[in-house]
Each structure stands twice: as structure tokens, then as C-alpha cells.
Amino acid sequence: MLVATKALRHEGELLLSKSLVLLWQEKIRRLRMIKTIKIKDAVGTKLAHDITEIRPGEFKGAAFHKGHTVCNEDLCRLQKLGKNHLYLIDLEVDEIHENEAAAIMAGALAGKGVDWENDPREGKIGLKANRDGILVVNVAALAAFNMIEEVMCATLHNHTMVKAGELVAATRAIPLIMKRAPIERAAAIAAQGGGVVSVRSLRKEKAGLIITGNEVYHGLIEDRFAPILTRKLIDLGCEVDRISFAPDDTEIIRRAICAHIERGCDLILLSGGMSVDPDDVTRKGIRLAGADEMHYGAAALPGAMFLVAYIGKVPLIGVPACGLHHRTTVLDLVLPRILSGEKIGKKELAFLGHGGLCQDCSECTYPHCAFGKGA
Amino acid sequence: MQDFDMLLKNSAAAHGHLCPGQVVGVRMAMLGCRLIGLDEPTRIDQIKKLIVFVEMDRCTGDAVAYVTGVKLGRRSLKFVDYGIMAATFLNLETNTAFRVISTEEARDLALVYAPEIPEKYPQQLEAYKRMPDSVLFRVQKVRVDISEYDLPGPTRKKVSCSQCGQVVRDNREVVNNSHNLCKPCAQGAYFSEAEEVTWPNMNWTPAQKEQPPVIVADAEIKISNACSHQGTKTRRGIIIK
Numbered sequence: 001m002l003v004a005t006k007a008l009r010h011e012g013e014l015l016l017s018k019s020l021v022l023l024w025q026e027k028i029r030r031l032r033m034i035k036t037i038k039i040k041d042a043v044g045t046k047l048a049h050d051i052t053e054i055r056p057g058e059f060k061g062a063a064f065h066k067g068h069t070v071c072n073e074d075l076c077r078l079q080k081l082g083k084n085h086l087y088l089i090d091l092e093v094d095e096i097h098e099n100e101a102a103a104i105m106a107g108a109l110a111g112k113g114v115d116w117e118n119d120p121r122e123g124k125i126g127l128k129a130n131r132d133g134i135l136v137v138n139v140a141a142l143a144a145f146n147m148i149e150e151v152m153c154a155t156l157h158n159h160t161m162v163k164a165g166e167l168v169a170a171t172r173a174i175p176l177i178m179k180r181a182p183i184e185r186a187a188a189i190a191a192q193g194g195g196v197v198s199v200r201s202l203r204k205e206k207a208g209l210i211i212t213g214n215e216v217y218h219g220l221i222e223d224r225f226a227p228i229l230t231r232k233l234i235d236l237g238c239e240v241d242r243i244s245f246a247p248d249d250t251e252i253i254r255r256a257i258c259a260h261i262e263r264g265c266d267l268i269l270l271s272g273g274m275s276v277d278p279d280d281v282t283r284k285g286i287r288l289a290g291a292d293e294m295h296y297g298a299a300a301l302p303g304a305m306f307l308v309a310y311i312g313k314v315p316l317i318g319v320p321a322c323g324l325h326h327r328t329t330v331l332d333l334v335l336p337r338i339l340s341g342e343k344i345g346k347k348e349l350a351f352l353g354h355g356g357l358c359q360d361c362s363e364c365t366y367p368h369c370a371f372g373k374g375a
Numbered sequence: 376m377q378d379f380d381m382l383l384k385n386s387a388a389a390h391g392h393l394c395p396g397q398v399v400g401v402r403m404a405m406l407g408c409r410l411i412g413l414d415e416p417t418r419i420d421q422i423k424k425l426i427v428f429v430e431m432d433r434c435t436g437d438a439v440a441y442v443t444g445v446k447l448g449r450r451s452l453k454f455v456d457y458g459i460m461a462a463t464f465l466n467l468e469t470n471t472a473f474r475v476i477s478t479e480e481a482r483d484l485a486l487v488y489a490p491e492i493p494e495k496y497p498q499q500l501e502a503y504k505r506m507p508d509s510v511l512f513r514v515q516k517v518r519v520d521i522s523e524y525d526l527p528g529p530t531r532k533k534v535s536c537s538q539c540g541q542v543v544r545d546n547r548e549v550v551n552n553s554h555n556l557c558k559p560c561a562q563g564a565y566f567s568e569a570e571e572v573t574w575p576n577m578n579w580t581p582a583q584k585e586q587p588p589v590i591v592a593d594a595e596i597k598i599s600n601a602c603s604h605q606g607t608k609t610r611r612g613i614i615i616k
Contacts, residue, residue: 140487144510147480188509347491 034177035088039078042070048089049098049176050122053081062122066099089177096180098123101151101173108187109145109153109171111136111195120172127169129162133201134340137169141189142196148186150174155197157373161336162199169197200340205267207233208260209243210253212282213272217247224324225271232331233269236339241265246285248273253285257316261289267315267338274305274320283307286316295346299353300372303330308344315344327364330356333372351375376414376442379405379504386441390434395499399460399511400438403475406508407464408443410473417444422451423527426465428519430457435477450527465519467526474515481511522546536560573597 037045046067053063063081064074070086078086091097096104099120106116106125115130129135137158145153155169162168173183190196209229216223223245230240241263244256253270260268273282274296283296291309296318298306302325307318315338323329333352338344355374358366376382383401387393407427408416416425427445429436429452436454439462445451460477481503485495488502503511524531524546534548535541536557549561558564574596576587590596 140484140505141510143487144480144484144506147478147484185509185513189507192507192509351490 035090036085037088039075039084039086042078042086043072043075045070045086045088048087050120051078051081051083052122066120087176091177094180095177096173096183098173098176098178101178101183102171104183104187105145105151105153105171105173105190108190109169109196111138111198113199113201114168114195114197122172123176124170124172126167127171127197129164129166129168129199131164131199131201133162133199134336135160135162135168136198136200136340138193138196141192144189145186145196148182148189150178150182151186153190153196159333159337159372159375161367168199200342202237202336202339203266203341204237204239205339206241206265207238207267207269208241208263208265210246210256210260210268210270211243211272212246212248212253212270212285214247214279216272217245225319228323229269229271229319232335236336238267238339248279248281250281250285250288253282254288257286257289257311261311261314265314267317269317269319270307271319271323272321274307274318276305282318286318289316291316293345295344295349298330298334298349298356299351300330300333300356300358302326302358303333306330306334306349308334308338308349310343326358326360328358328366328371330372332366333375348375376405376408376416382442383438386438389441390437393500394434395496395503396434397438398500398503399477399481400435401442402503402508402511403435403462403477404439404442404464406512406514407439407462407473407475410475410514411464411466411471412469413466416442424466424468426451426453426467426519426521426527428453428455428463428465430455430459430461430463432456433460435460436462450525453525463517463519465521467521472517472519474517476513476515478511478513481506484510570598573599 046069047064049066050062051064052060054060063077070078089097102120102123102125103118106118106127110116110127113129113131113133114127116125116127118125135156135158137155139158142153142155145151151171151173153169153171156162160168209226211223211225215221226243230243233240242260244260246252246256253273257268257270270282270286273280273285283294286307286309287294290311292311294307294309296305296307298304300306302322303320305320305322307316309316309318317331317335317338319329319331323331330352333356334344334349337348342348352372352375355370355372358371359369361369377385379401382405383393383397386401387397390397404427408414408425411425413421413425415421422444425443425445427439427443429439432454440446440452443464447454461474463472463474465472482499484506485499485502488505489498492498492501530544532546533542533544534555536543536548537554538556538560541557543555543557547558548555549558550556551561575590579587
């Protein structure tokens with residue numbers, strides 16, 4: 001036992017000294033590839049990275065760019081920026097500069113509908129939408145990418161509506177220089193499934209509206225749903241083909257749905273009759289019309305009694321009465337996604353829950369609020 | 376090679392249960408074999424080309440062994456007790472080797488790859504199926520200098536321990552002052568207080584179809600040597616201090 005204990009202790013000491021050697025070797029390696037020189041000796045050398053200037057509330061950006069040859073006139077300004085030393089870089093074959101790393105990562109992160117320019121600023125590259133549409137973020141790939149040490153990418157929220165030219169993501173390598181292998185692995189992760197960020201155009205669908213309810217059908221009250229839904233559809237680039245009215249009668253609702261499909265509608269919105277009263281029969285009408293997939297209930301407020309169904313490839317959206325009262329509801333979260341070609345099912349409606357609670361502000365600022373941002 | 380689902384099903388059956396470690400192990404083995412150019416590692420023409428060094432004794436290790444067909448007794452499976460979720464796949468024909476390491480971040484990423492599953496292990500299990508290889512693993516190209524005494528094939532060397540007489544195979548002896556010693560004698564062993572015993576029905580052979588009953592009382596087992604000193608008592612009754 002004594003021998004064994006000694007052997008273990010010896011092994012432990014050996015391991016400790018080995019790890020110290022490795023640390024020391026790494027330190028020497030870094031020292032070898034980055035040299036520090038005093039500012040007075042820097043004239044004639046090229047800057048290894050952008051030098052940032054920050055004037056609070058006024059300016060933040062590169063005062064000097066990477067590759068700039070330092071001249072006498074620069075010394076005073078550099079010192080004012082707090083630079084008394086500069087780095088000189090001597091890259092090993094397996095090392096990479098932050099600008100090259102940023103370009104490799106940007107190329108992998110950018111999916112369809114996203115462009116970037118190989119013009120890093122302070123090591124960062126911005127990724128921009130090259131068309132109007134909905135931003136789609138591969139959240140899992142983004143998380144996996146950011147778990148790689150020394151790289152980062154930040155994006156707008158998944159499913160944000162964006163315009164062409166709008167910044168949707170940015171990436172950078174954290175250190176000035178790093179090993180090439182982790183960057184290439186990060187790029188491989190980012191490229192899975194066609195990039196981390198992409199922008200899907202919305203299809204300009206031909207939509208049909210069916211306003212249900214005895215009270216409207218029989219003229220007891222004036223319909224206010226059709227103008228609201230029409231405005232939302234037109235704002236998203238759709239065309240409203242026809243507006244039908246139906247009483248709380250499953251057969252008439254069924255016939256109205258079938259008529260819209262026969263007219264070639266790509267999308268049908270139905271309002272009313274989505275609740276739990278005996279007169280609320282819209283769901284049954286949708287089923288009778290041949291819906292082969294139906295999801296009732298969404299994890300969002302307002303809009304819990306929302307419905308999405310499909311007859312073949314035609315989506316049917318059941319809009320609950322909250323759509324009359326609230327400016328923004330679950331419809332505003334889901335409709336653009338459907339128009340982008342996304343299939344909405346149980347999972348998509350369930351995942352709305354995180355961030356799906358509208359704060360019902362006195363003045364609605366959507367989309368500049370948290371509503372729908374967690375999905 | 377069978378497809379992933381079939382490999383996982385059969386590996387889990389061989390291991391005893393389906394768990395996240397099985398998913399990682401099956402995928403680790405599939406990737407490792409692919410990297411060293413073997414598509415059917417259990418087929419007769421490839422089976423002798425492969426050696427796998429497994430660095431952990433967890434569920435993953437069993438899955439790697441199942442998929443690759445490597446075995447301890449065939450000397451194609453080497454257990455290296457690092458406690459690291461990694462295995463190295465060596466092609467003896469081409470002398471290429473890759474070390475495949477299961478990433479720690481994959482555990483944290485299970486939540487985003489399978490968010491609809493709330494329980495930890497089912498979530499990991501599903502997430503590890505969905506993650507691409509690039510997320511689940513890191514890979515290193517490595518050189519493995521393998522001794523001829525570690526290769527498959529017949530025993531290459533036998534010596535007897537000069538202290539206890541035990542035969543030691545394949546160069547595992549320790550030479551101390553020109554004496555060959557087995558490792559227990561030279562370095563101490565994982566066991567202690569070893570005493571030779573006799574036991575009931577000790578002359579049983581498989582020719583006797585009926586198996587003798589299991590021994591339920593320690594009293595049935597007799598220590599054959601009266602000495603009770605500390606140290607290792609050998610079959611010759613010599614006490615090693």
C-alpha cells in the first residue's frame with residue numbers, strides 16, 4: 001500500500017508539473033505570436049487591429065484601421081486614446097487573425113436572403129437582409145455556435161419582420177488572433193441547415209375571409225372584423241379575394257370554405273365562433289370542410305382560442321373575438337410565418353408561450369416589445 | 376454498417392438499456408469508423424484492421440464497442456482509464472488514427488435541440504440524435520504508437536514472477552534488480568488480504584450437467600492457509616510484505 005500511495009503521489013506531482021509545463025508552453029506560444037512594442041517605437045509598423053475611439057454619446061468607431069502604417073503624426077492621438085503600447089503580430093500557420101475569422105464565420109452564418117460584406121469593423125461583420133421578409137434564426141445552431149470558445153454571433157429575434165438592408169445579425173471573434181481549427185468548427189456548426197440566419201419573403205397570397213356569427217349575418221350588428229383582417233392581410237402584401245358571411249351553421253360554414261378553395265384561395269381566415277359557447281360551431285364547420293389537420297389553442301394572450309387547420313396545402317386560420325378588441329394578437333405572430341411558407345402545428349403554437357403574454361399597454365408599441373419574442 | 380436507428384436499438388439491447396450515452400456512443404463509433412475509412416468494421420475483412428481506445432467506462436463505451444465490434448479479449452478494445460468521454464479509432468492497415476471527443480457543451484445545448492421534452496434524460500437522448508456531428512464531437516488527428524505486445528494475435532512473451540510464480544503475458548512484467556515481477560508483487564494491487572480458499576463442490580466440471588448450488592454462507596468457504604499476516608498470500612503460502 002505504501003508503494004502504491006507513493007506511486008499515486010508521484011503520478012499526481014507529475015501531472016501537476018505537466019500541466020504547468022503546458023501552461024508555460026501556451027504562454028510562450030502567445031508571446032511568440034504577439035509582441036508588444038512601445039508607442040515611440042511603432043512608427044513605420046502596421047496596426048494589427050482597428051483602434052477604437054469612444055466619445056461618450058457622440059461617437060464610437062475605428063479611429064485607425066487594421067493595416068494602417070503608424071506615422072509620427074499618429075502618436076499623439078494614439079496616446080490620447082490610451083495607447084502607450086501596440087501589438088506586432090507574427091501568425092503561426094495554424095493561427096488566424098480576427099478579421100479573417102469574422103469573414104469565415106459570416107459566410108457560414110448567412111443563409112438565404114442575407115448578405116454581408118468582407119469589411120470588418122473593429123473585428124465585427126454585420127449580416128444584413130437582402131430582401132423584405134421574416135427573419136428565421138436557427139436558434140439551436142446559434143446556441144451551438146456561441147458555445148465554441150472565442151467566437152460570438154448575436155441576432156435579432158427569430159420571426160422578426162425585416163426590411164431589405166436591415167442589420168439582422170453580427171459576428172466577431174473575441175481575441176485578436178486564435179487557432180484556426182475552432183473557427184472552422186464554428187463555421188461548420190453555423191452552416192448546418194443552410195446558415196443560422198435567413199430571410200424568407202412573404203408570399204403574396206390570395207386570401208378569403210369568412211365572417212361567422214348569427215348577429216352579423218342577420219344584420220343585428222355591424223361587422224367590424226372584415227376591415228381589421230383585410231388591413232392586416234394587405235399590409236403583409238396579400239390580396240383579399242372575397243369576404244363571405246355565414247351564420248352559426250356548420251353546413252353553411254363548410255360550403256363557404258369549399259367555395260373559397262374552389263376559387264383558388266391560398267389562405268382562408270375565419271372570424272368568430274371560436275369560443276366554447278353552444279353557438280360557436282366554426283371549428284366543426286372547418287372539420288366538415290375536410291380539414292386533415294387542426295390545431296385549436298395557442299399559448300398566447302390575447303389569442304388563446306386561435307385555430308390553425310389545413311385542407312391539403314391551404315391553411316385556415318380561426319381568429320377569436322379578441323382580434324376585434326386588441327390591436328395586436330396571436331394572429332400578428334403567426335400570419336407572417338404562414339405567409340413565409342412555414343407549416344404551423346401544435347409545437348409552433350405551444351412554443352409561443354414564452355413571451356406570448358401581451359402587456360396590454362395603453363399605447364401599443366408592437367413589434368417593439370417583448371410580445372412573441374420568445375418563440 | 377446498419378443504419379443509426381438499427382445500431383442504436385441493438386446496442387441498447389446489448390447494453391441493457393437505452394440512454395443518452397448510448398446515442399453518443401453509437402454516433403461516436405459511426406464517425407470514428409468513417410474517419411479511418413471503415414464502413415463495415417465487424418466484417419471479416421475489416422475486423423482485424425481496427426483498434427479502439429476507449430477512455431471511459433460509461434454507457435458510451437459499450438455502444439462504441441458494440442458498433443465497432445471491438446473486444447477486450449481480441450485485443451481490439453483498449454480501455455484507457457482517463458475518465459474522458461472520448462475514443463480513438465486506429466486503422467492498423469493505414470496507421471491513421473482519430474480521437475473523437477464528446478463535447479461538454481452538447482449537454483447544455485440539449486435544451487435548445489429538444490425544447491419540447493422537459494425531462495433531462497429523454498431530452499438529452501433526443502437532442503443527441505438531432506445534433507450534427509460538429510456540435511456533438513470534436514475530432515483530433517492523432518498518432519498512436521502501439522507496441523507489438525498490444526497487438527491482436529497470439530501471446531508474444533511469457534515470464535514468471537520471481538516472487539509469486541504467476542505467469543505474466545505480453546511484456547506486462549516489471550523488472551526489478553534483474554528480477555521479473557508481476558505488477559501486484561511489484562506495485563501493489565487493486566485487491567488486498569488475498570487468501571487461498573477451498574469451496575464446496577470444487578471438483579465440479581461441465582460434464583456434470585447439474586450445476587452445484589450457489590454458496591450462501593461464508594462459512595462454507597475455508598481459508599486453506601492458517602496464516603493471517605497482512606500482505607499477499609500466494610498459492611505457495613509465501614507472504615509478501
